[in-house]
Amino acid sequence: MSQFLQAAAYGLVQGGLLALVAVGFSLVWGIMNVVNLSHGALAVTGAYLAWQLNVHFGIDPFLAIPVVAICMFGFGYVLQRGLINLVVNAPIFLTLLLTFGLGLVILNLLQLLYTADDRSIDTSYASQSFAISTVNIPYGRLGASLVAVAVTVLLALVMTRTRLGRAIGATGMDRGAARLMGIRARHVYAITFGISAALAGIAGTMIATVGSFNPTSTPSQLTLDAFVISVLGGLGNMYGALVGGLVLGVAESLGGLLLTGTWVNAIAMAVLIVTLVIRPTGLIGKAQYSGRVEV
């Protein structure tokens, strides 16, 4: 039983981390109808940024979050305004290919700069944990998932309570009508992508704090996880990614306890496909986004 509780607790904190990766991905997908295959690459870029800040200036990764977020926001804004806006109306394979190529460029630049070695940010608290009766909870992962929850709530507030958030939502629902209301779609799209990149950067920072990362295998795994979580949670709701992430985290953790080998990965994919076929709106997503014809 305690083993079961331990796995569930670990799954919850791991799920929070995964959710943080997926929030930005799901935002861009929902608003712009772009599946950003370079999302994992952006997360790893943020991780290197935080690592660099930690190594050279000794800044704690949790304190580095605002710096990373601002840098990644600027990078994301420029990317969308200068590049992705050029093909945003094209059929889906084009945006997929463009972001795939973009990811390839970013990752190879990182690899040239930092080599393909595994890296991690070392902190005094990352390896420590506290216990609630028999369940151990590591400080680093708990902090990371709290950041994930806080960021998600903040994003949801921005999206529903501010003028900018409503402009983003309106552009996502009907771009033509939004433009007629005086919303500059190019600018709004660029801000949306900037927010997504900033969230990816924060997620990367947290991943670097609780584990290790490299420019070869980490990004594709993160992008795939973001994919699965966005579908599971559903689009059009900021909490979708959070719910999807927690469900995936707990399911993988418990699955790892019950199944041998890598069967758990096969189960995750089966869950993904069944969700798509039976309930394409996701667990708490809005029907508008899955009914949309996207060709």
Added chain:
Amino acid sequence: MTTAAPNAGGAAAILERHRHGRQERLAAWLRSRTLANSWQWLAGLVIFIVMLGLQQVMDPGTQRLLTSVFLFVALAQGWNIIGGYTGYASFGQVVFFGLGAYTVAVLMNNYHVSFWASMPVAILVGVAFAVAIGIPLLRLRGHYFAIATLGAAEGSREVINNMTPVTGGGLGITIPTFGAQAPTAYFGKPGFYLAFLIVAAGAVLIAAVLSRSRFGYAMVAVHQDEDAAAGVGINTTRVKVVAFAVSAAIVACAGGLYAFQQIEFYPTDVFDANFTVLMVIMVVIGGSGSVLGPLVGAVGLELLAQFLRVNLGTYNQLIFGAIIVVVVVFFPQGVVNFFRDAWRTRQFSLLDNVRRYRL
């Protein structure tokens, strides 16, 4: 239809009339053939013969390079049938490649079946799997179909990976190729050049015949407007599933041959998502929804990728990524489609072309 004249001479007469009609149609079709409307078939035949002839004077390096080009021509043509013509962007087409490869390897290694008997089974397995997952998944559209197929590919890899007693799991599988243990003697470089050339030519031929058939027009109709296609009486589900199955058959065939060529491989090799990505890139950059597009894309990109790998070393992936970005921005409809339209309209401006999908 045959039901229009019930019992007029019985079934034999109906069949006779039917066959007679077919012969007449064939004769009319042959009379209608001129150099102007057959040159594409002739050009294809000439290229095939030239490729056969060139093999005699080719050094081993070029032969190996062209063998991989042929592999990608077949894969790109396969993807184009579902992704280009029918408009369903499958991001898991590599699953059929992997299944084809593992079917051949398991049959040859575990059961000592000859390569020639294994290949049809591999194609059948690919088709059966395509129908099984196609019926539920082809109801999804756009990105949702893309992810579902991606999930199917990743999931299948994990299943193969964990079926260790049958497939060898993560330790890989080896096809016996020497001595009395070998069910079929290894082809060697010249043999595989020929085999991949035939597979590639077959894929091009299937695509060419399909695209000119009634079924081909049905695929394009589904692509352009599925509801309207259903409205004019096309069974869209059947069209989509058959297109998916044909695509799977081509990819599985290439996968089976690839397995025999590689001798030893791992699940991560033949279920590598990069194969899917390359198929998509080649078709989109060449020009989707045409026979020439994937051909140009596969030949051009594979030659380019090999050139970069040899000459640029560590920078090759970086440059490859940058080229994808630039080509997608400047030729969003594909190189072949751009030049065909530009030739017809005399509009060669690349900047106008960029504006096409700009926000």
